[in-house]
Each structure stands twice: as C-alpha cells, then as structure tokens.
Amino acid sequence: MLQNGMIDYLGDIGNWVDLTYIWGSVIMSFLHATQNPGPYHWVSKAIMIVVSILSIRRTFQFMRVFSQFSPIVTMLTNVIWHLRIFLTFYFILILLFSLVLGVIGLGNPNIPGPYRKAFWVEVDTTETGTAIMGLSADAPTIIYEKIGQAVANFAATLRLSMGDFTLLGPSIFLLQSENIMFWISWFIILLITNIIFLNFIVAEASAIYSQVNESLAEYIQQQRGDLVAEAENLIPNWSKKERWFPRYLIRRMVF
Numbered sequence: 001m002l003q004n005g006m007i008d009y010l011g012d013i014g015n016w017v018d019l020t021y022i023w024g025s026v027i028m029s030f031l032h033a034t035q036n037p038g039p040y041h042w043v044s045k046a047i048m049i050v051v052s053i054l055s056i057r058r059t060f061q062f063m064r065v066f067s068q069f070s071p072i073v074t075m076l077t078n079v080i081w082h083l084r085i086f087l088t089f090y091f092i093l094i095l096l097f098s099l100v101l102g103v104i105g106l107g108n109p110n111i112p113g114p115y116r117k118a119f120w121v122e123v124d125t126t127e128t129g130t131a132i133m134g135l136s137a138d139a140p141t142i143i144y145e146k147i148g149q150a151v152a153n154f155a156a157t158l159r160l161s162m163g164d165f166t167l168l169g170p171s172i173f174l175l176q177s178e179n180i181m182f183w184i185s186w187f188i189i190l191l192i193t194n195i196i197f198l199n200f201i202v203a204e205a206s207a208i209y210s211q212v213n214e215s216l217a218e219y220i221q222q223q224r225g226d227l228v229a230e231a232e233n234l235i236p237n238w239s240k241k242e243r244w245f246p247r248y249l250i251r252r253m254v255f
Contacts, residue, residue, distance in 0.1 A: 003233050014061075021054040064223050070176045070219035074219045075212055086201050092198060094161060096154040098188045104182050106156075107170035108149055115173035124134035140169035160186070 001009040028047045039048070060076070063069040066146050103242040105111045109120050119139035124132040135142050144152030156167040170183050212219065234247070 003237075017054060017057060021051060021058060024051045024054070037095065054149060056178070064227060070220050070223065072218055074216065074223060075209065078212045078219065079208050081199065082212075083205060086204055088219075090193075090197060090201060091194055092152060094157050097185075097193065098150070098157040099187045100189070101148065101157060101167070103151040104174070104185065106167065106174065106182060107144075107152070109135055109139070109141075112176065115170060122185055141168075143230055157189060160189055161198060192240060238240075 026045055028044060028051055031041065031044045031047065032039050035044055038044065060073050060137060064073050072075075104109075105113070107115060109116045119136045120133055121136045122131045123134040123136070135145050139145075142150060142154065147155070159166055168186075171186075174182055
C-alpha cells in the first residue's frame, strides 16, 4: 500500500482478502480476551470460521513457493477459476429445482396433511402452561428444523444431485396426487443435475485439467514471477541496491 498507493492496493481483490484475514485475526483475539465466555461466544465463533477459511487460501498461495507444491496449487487454482461459469449454472439449477420441492410441500410441517399430523407434536410448555408445538425427534426432516424450509429444500436438492436420496423418506407422507408429482420431479432433477450436469462438470474439469497440464510449466513460471515481483515491491526504495535491480534485461535464446 505504501509502495504503490491506496488505489492500486485496493484495486486487487486478493488484498481485500488479506486485509479481512489480518483484521479478522486481530478482532478475533480481542473478542477472545474481552467477551464472555471468550472463544465460545457466537461472534467469536463466526469470526474464527471466516479466518480459518481465509487461511486456506493464504496457505495455498504461499505453498506456490515450493517446487513440490507449486504444480498442485497452480492446477487447482486454474481449474476452479475456469469452472466458475459451470458452477454458477449448477447453483441456479439447484436453486430452481429446490423451489419445485417447495411447491410440492415435501417434508413441510407447516402445510396441513399427513406429514404434519404424524410429526407435529408438543415439544415443550411455557411457564404459563401454553404448549409449544414443533417437529418430533424422529421426523425425517428434523435435521433441517433450524434453517428454514427454503434452505432445507436447497440442501435436499443438492444432496440429491450428488446421489444422496435422503429426501425420499418424507415422500411417503404426501397425498397421492402430490406423490405422483414428486416422483416425476425427482426423476427430472436426478437426470439433469446428477446424470447430465454433474458429469458434464466432471468432464469439463478433466478437459481443463488436460489443457492446464499442457502449459503447466508456463503457469508455474508466471506465478513465480508474480511472487518475485510482489516480494520486490515490499522492499523499501531506500534499501534497494542497483546490483539487485539492474536497468537492463538479459534474454537467452537457444539455436
């Protein structure tokens, strides 16, 4: 920031990530010392999660320095970056298909019907004796109780796209007409997300992997050059010696 200026520094998204990581670590340490019960407070836990996730990115970035890890990090970075468009389409598919489950009312205890009648029970009572209703412990969707029905449908659809058929459990509590709609929708979701689209992403990842592997040496040299340039930018101008930064370039060619 001091070398290149505030605007140039903040123009790089990676620097925003670094700032978040650094100041998140500082705030996390401050909360651990001041909050009660320290690291077990939910705010401290939230910041620790963010810092831990960002540390993965920073660790991988620094592992590029070592020649043994540089090919793996370079490969992962380029493949994930090239797949961003396909992953966006995948997210949209999961989101829209989850709306289908919401329309059918699969595992929704808020809708009157067999599922609510079977699992909507009294779970507690208030001090005034008023009954508190909720899902029973043996309900198939009890694991989604705290996140809401919309997020639960999204999670169930995502699990279905990866071959996890847990959402079939609540289907036996649907009405006959709803059950028919569910199985038709289930087949379409499975066909498009798992059999077609997910395998398409895997195939595309393999193609990108082969493409990056062909130019892996060039990618590694480029990243090492970026690391050298970043390290040189951190050296104060007053300590830079002319023999370290000569005003000419050497080009070697093999004939």
